[in-house]
Amino acid sequence: MADLSTEIQQQVLAARDAKQTLNIVGGGSKSFMGREAVGERLDISGHRGIVNYQPVELVLTARAGTPLTEIEAALAENNQMLAFEPPRFSGVATLGGTLACNQSGPGRP
Template sequence: MEDALIGRIRAAYENHSPLIIQGGGSKTFYGSADEGEVLSARMLTGVVDYQPKELVLTARAGTPLMAIEALLAEQNQMLAFEPPHFAGPATLGGCIAAGLSGPRRPYAGAARDFVLGVRMIDGTGQ
């Protein structure tokens, strides 16, 4: 699945074709109006690892926030920040990319403050 995304990004880069990277599409109103082919991150979904005692969760960018919140609730845990859920299934990648952390941000911190690491594909497909 990552190889397919890398291939599409490299092709777009080589052809100078803009891409609109989108997960759940819940924040299409946010920011400037983009033009280009939609590159969906929905295929990058799922929790890779969850260690409740360590308070560490590893998930892919297209994982719906509702799925993460449900998994955490099973262990009486929750996200420290309060990401807004707009129309459509908000994703972890969209939350981090948009920088929307919700009303708890002044007290708990921003979503980015809780990111311990990231593996990503850049605009050239690397």
């Protein structure tokens, strides 16, 4: 995973230096929302996985490309759930995309 992290970091730094925009894409399940995305595609779908999960502490750390289904499955093993209900436009919705679009669903309040 370190190689992919380094690759993503290098692509971001190169875009910054070239003053070039990036179109960051994970699952692409929300691409229909808002304006059409522009910029060089930066695919983070491979940058996925739960990095740390402490069920007793109610703390989970995951990479941006991690599908919500993967996170919810890990939580369900410990009778836990997300504290919000992000909408699923497809089975490939990722944690990063959910946060980037600020979608939390009706359970957030």
